[in-house]
Amino acid sequence: MEYATLAEYCRRLEAADADETLVETLAELFRTADADHLPLVVTMVRGKVAPRWEQVELGVSSSLTREAIVRATGVDGDALETEWRDRGDLGAAAEWAVGESPQTTLVSETLTVAGVHEQIRALADLKGAGSESKRVETVAGLLADADPEEARYLVRTVLGYMRVGVGDGTIRDAVAEAFLDADGEPAPGTPTATQPAVDAVEAAFQVTNDYREVAATARDRGIDGLRELDVRLGRPVESMLAQKAEGLAAGLANVARGDDRTATVSEGRTGTEVSESTDETSPWAGRVLAEVKYDGVRVQAHVDGDDVWLFTRRLVDVTEQFPEVVAALRGRVTTDRALLDGELVGYDPESGAPVPFQEFSRRIRQEEDVAGLAAEIPAVCHLFDCLVADEETLLDAPLRERLDLLDETVAFPDPTDEPVGTRDLAPGDRDGRVTPDDEAAVSDETLPSDAAPGDDEHPTLRRAAWCVPSDEAAARSFYRAAVEAGHEGVMVKNLAASYQPGRRVGQMLKHKPVMEPLDLVVTRATYSEGRRSELLGRLFLGAYDPDAESFHEVGRLSTGYTDEELERLTERLEELVVSRDGRDVDLQPEVVLEVEYEEIQSSPEYASGYALRFPRFLGVRGDLDPSDADTVARVESLYDEQ
Ligand code: AMP
Numbered sequence: 001m002e003y004a005t006l007a008e009y010c011r012r013l014e015a016a017d018a019d020e021t022l023v024e025t026l027a028e029l030f031r032t033a034d035a036d037h038l039p040l041v042v043t044m045v046r047g048k049v050a051p052r053w054e055q056v057e058l059g060v061s062s063s064l065t066r067e068a069i070v071r072a073t074g075v076d077g078d079a080l081e082t083e084w085r086d087r088g089d090l091g092a093a094a095e096w097a098v099g100e101s102p103q104t105t106l107v108s109e110t111l112t113v114a115g116v117h118e119q120i121r122a123l124a125d126l127k128g129a130g131s132e133s134k135r136v137e138t139v140a141g142l143l144a145d146a147d148p149e150e151a152r153y154l155v156r157t158v159l160g161y162m163r164v165g166v167g168d169g170t171i172r173d174a175v176a177e178a179f180l181d182a183d184g185e186p187a188p189g190t191p192t193a194t195q196p197a198v199d200a201v202e203a204a205f206q207v208t209n210d211y212r213e214v215a216a217t218a219r220d221r222g223i224d225g226l227r228e229l230d231v232r233l234g235r236p237v238e239s240m241l242a243q244k245a246e247g248l249a250a251g252l253a254n255v256a257r258g259d260d261r262t263a264t265v266s267e268g269r270t271g272t273e274v275s276e277s278t279d280e281t282s283p284w285a286g287r288v289l290a291e292v293k294y295d296g297v298r299v300q301a302h303v304d305g306d307d308v309w310l311f312t313r314r315l316v317d318v319t320e321q322f323p324e325v326v327a328a329l330r331g332r333v334t335t336d337r338a339l340l341d342g343e344l345v346g347y348d349p350e351s352g353a354p355v356p357f358q359e360f361s362r363r364i365r366q367e368e369d370v371a372g373l374a375a376e377i378p379a380v381c382h383l384f385d386c387l388v389a390d391e392e393t394l395l396d397a398p399l400r401e402r403l404d405l406l407d408e409t410v411a412f413p414d415p416t417d418e419p420v421g422t423r424d425l426a427p428g429d430r431d432g433r434v435t436p437d438d439e440a441a442v443s444d445e446t447l448p449s450d451a452a453p454g455d456d457e458h459p460t461l462r463r464a465a466w467c468v469p470s471d472e473a474a475a476r477s478f479y480r481a482a483v484e485a486g487h488e489g490v491m492v493k494n495l496a497a498s499y500q501p502g503r504r505v506g507q508m509l510k511h512k513p514v515m516e517p518l519d520l521v522v523t524r525a526t527y528s529e530g531r532r533s534e535l536l537g538r539l540f541l542g543a544y545d546p547d548a549e550s551f552h553e554v555g556r557l558s559t560g561y562t563d564e565e566l567e568r569l570t571e572r573l574e575e576l577v578v579s580r581d582g583r584d585v586d587l588q589p590e591v592v593l594e595v596e597y598e599e600i601q602s603s604p605e606y607a608s609g610y611a612l613r614f615p616r617f618l619g620v621r622g623d624l625d626p627s628d629a630d631t632v633a634r635v636e637s638l639y640d641e642q
Contacts, residue, residue, distance in 0.1 A: 001037045003111035006044065007150045013045070013164040022165055026174035030215060033113075038219065039212035040117045042171065047162030049121045051210045053236050053315040058123045060135055060158045062090055068139035069094050069155070073101035081582060088533025090159065095152035098143065109145045116142065120158060163530060168502070171211050176201045179218040200226045206395060206501045207231045209238060231393050233304040233337060236311035238502030240341075240385075242491060245509035248479060249472055255492045255509050256284030282471040289399065289495050290475050291466040293510055294382050295357045295488040296345035297364060301381070303329055303338040312364070321363055324374055325381050328460035332411045339388035340406065342464065346377040354486045358601045383410060384464040384491075387499055400495040406463065413459050468495070479511065488512050515638065517596045518543070518612075518630045519621050521551050525573055527583040532563070536570045541615065542589060543608055544629045551589045552608035552632050555597070560617030569620065592621040592629050600639040610635050 009029040016022040026045065033041045043049060050056040066084070070077050075097045084093040119138055126134050142154050156162050180197035204214045204226040217225045231237060245251025298313035299322075308326045310319045319326060325344065333340075346360030347353065355377055363373050386406035387394055394402050465482070469475035479490045489512025497507035520541035528537030538558045542551030561569065569591070576588040595615050603611035610632075621628075 001113045003113050003116050003150055006113050007153045010153045010164050022170055023173045023177055027177035030178040037113050038215055040113055042211045042215045045166055047157050047160050049117055056124045065155055068136045069097050072140040072143035073097040075100055091152045091156040094155040095148040098151040099148040111145050172201045175215045175218050204229045231388055233302045234309050236300050236315045239298055239313045240500050241504040242508040242510045243504055243506055245511040248511050251492050251509040251511050252284055252288055255494045256287050285470045287495055289466055289493045290469050290478050291464050291491045292482045292487050293489045293491045294343040294345045296343045299342055299344045301329055301340045303333045318364055322379055324460050325379055332461050334411055335390040335409050337390050338409050340383050341385035342381050342383035344379045344381050346379055381461050382464040395499045398496045412463050517594050517618055519592050519594055521589045521626045521629045522591045523551050523589050524586050535566045536573050543632045543635050545632050553606040554608045554610050554635055555612035555615050557615045589626050592624040594618040594621050608632050
């Protein structure tokens with residue numbers, strides 16, 4: 001298949017103005033590709049050369065690509081910068097450059113999909129000295145053979161972002177549309193494919209995490225083939241993610257409503273309404289699980305006989321970095337096969353208290369001394385889900401059942417054998433009720449441990465601490481205990497809900513303390529990429545230093561504003577530009593923003609020595625002068641108080 005064909009389809013996809021056209025066009029592309037090309041096309045149409053779990057890092061930056069475009073086309077670098085800025089996309093700028101190119105290649109080869117895929121995929125294997133220039137050479141070589149349209153999509157592919165409006169949902173619908181013909185109701189957005197067909201494709205993707213395999217199976221073996229696909233141990237599935245609760249009370253009610261919209265939750269109830277009453281059982285009682293939200297690293301543990309793998313939420317294989325967890329899984333998993341979901345937390349071996357995520361994250365970096373670090377910051381794996389137990393795949397099973405199987409699959413220590421003080425929190429009775437008396441007991445057991453995890457008495461594998469609260473007061477008390485024990489907050493989960501890989505779902509909500517917002521000054525900014533490329537969407541924030549009368553950066557903001565807010569902000573900031581470097585601008589420190597965030601970390605990245613974790617825009621403080629902004633000293637004291 002010629003690459004020009006793929007590029008032409010990408011152009012049509014980009015121009016499609018309705019979801020239906022997108023799906024139909026993509027389905028047509030899938031049908032056009034032969035058996036060898038279908039798997040390549042399925043990933044390349046999203047600007048990728050491999051599924052996420054293969055961890056293929058091409059190592060191509062936009063500045064490297066810019067250099068390759070200049071080399072291949074001979075256009076002036078500054079002119080390319082201007083086009084890039086005006087078009088907001090380096091792919092579009094490359095298309096312009098190839099069209100303008102004063103250089104004509106003497107022997108130009110026809111690009112094929114397989115050839116392009118192979119060359120781009122090989123970029124990931126370039127290592128060490130000289131690899132940077134080899135990358136430029138490869139990308140320039142491809143561009144030299146490309147026509148303008150091909151150049152547009154080649155550049156986007158090396159940058160890993162296709163921008164043709166195709167997401168997982170579009171691929172799913174298009175695979176169904178292209179290859180399946182099942183009975184049932186019409187599927188939304190796809191005029192002819194049927195709902196059972198779309199569902200079968202979705203389910204197959206959830207277990208395999210690989211649309212290459214799903215598309216090929218749909219084409220060759222239809223729905224029956226798709227239904228036979230299963231989780232493969234050693235290959236990670238996507239993690240299910242939580243939404244944020246609007247307060248604990250609303251969180252509990254909403255989670256219960258997740259599977260049952262007729263639940264007896266009164267309409268007028270708001271997130272701020274707090275009922276401390278315990279004499280009445282809440283409508284959601286017995287259906288919602290409250291669990292400690294640990295601040296660590298999400299981990300998916302796969303066990304297949306003696307083989308064990310650990311993957312992070314980004315699907316990175318971190319098995320080698322956590323030998324103690326691997327050993328614990330080998331020793332305590334009682335079944336031959338298992339896929340378990342949990343959070344790895346680092347503990348201080350002296351005090352037994354959890355260490356901040358930032359410190360623990362040293363253990364994920366491969367270059368560190370694994371054994372030394374494991375002794376310095378031992379990990380405990382708090383497990384909270386079970387997706388495979390022996391021959392059973394449990395994604396569709398309700399959480400209640402998955403947790404029962406988790407307890408059967410792992411030989412957790414009996415908590416009653418442990419001395420008080422070494423437990424995070426005592427487990428509640430999942431099938432019963434936590435009474436106010438029990439709550440006191442739960443809180444008492446949150447004392448920091450004085451022993452290191454990892455030995456027989458303080459095992460590395462634990463079930464995440466949980467209870468099934470009977471009312472809001474019980475949940476609130478559990479939450480307080482979790483925070484006092486040094487954890488992040490709580491997760492509330494619907495016990496009847498299935499596991500939905502890769503989704504941010506409403507049946508699982510997180511609740512944690514919100515830090516007081518800060519008023520900070522915008523010191524520098526960068527234009528966004530993509531849809532908002534005209535707008536200064538990345539803003540560096542500074543806290544005030546009254547002695548030096550200057551601002552020290554504490555983080556970078558890129559979420560929380562609406563398009564209108566960002567447009568107004570950009571207009572204001574563009575008046576304050578002191579200097580420009582490509583898409584980066586330095587600003588007079590004039591504009592004060594109110595910003596919320598989840599945590600303050602110490603960080604060498606910024607001059608202040610601190611970094612806000614997950615900052616979010618709340619509003620412009622037009623009423624404040626820059627010198628009224630929060631000070632570095634204030635950031636420092638908030639950091640100490642956390
Ligand atoms: P956030 O990163 O704030 O979106 O919160 C979701 C993350 O909380 C998950 O990806 C997990 O890494 C983590 N987490 C900690 N404890 C739990 C728990 N008991 N259940 C589910 N996720 C948890």
